[in-house]
Amino acid sequence: MDTSKYKNTEAFQAGLKVRREVLGDGYVEPSIKRGAEDEFTRKLQQFVTEHAWGTVWCSDGLERKTRSTINLALLAALGRPAELKLHTRGALTNGMTKDEIAEVFLQVAVYAGAPAAVEAFREAKAVFDEMGI
Secondary structure (H helix, E strand, O other), X not given: OOOOOOOOOHHHHHHHHHHHHHHOHHHHHHHHHHHHHOHHHHHHHHHHHHHHHHHHOOOOOOOXXXXXXXXXXXXXXXXXXXXXXXXXXXXHHOOOOHHHHHHHHHXXXXXXXXXXXXXXXXXXXXXXXXXXX
């Protein structure tokens, strides 16, 4: 993967490693490549990789499974289906079970509303079906 057009900070490299581990190369490689080819997109990829993944996800304060739990709740509550599907895969990678994911979405139903939970269940089910689980 060519990252030569990115600011090669320690946080960027650490974030890239964690991002790959959680989301998989199949998602990360094309995202980083698009950023390398396009200055506009590169700014976002640099920011997300360095700060979200390299600073927050690399912090020792929470385990990855806990971070995934929080992400799923927030993305469901905010109604971000594409990111929810991506992070559902990541949550499974980080050790969450289908039952735990369902419990998160039930919590969302109580605090963010049933429509948000309905959409979250729908998107997660699509991921489970795609993955054969």
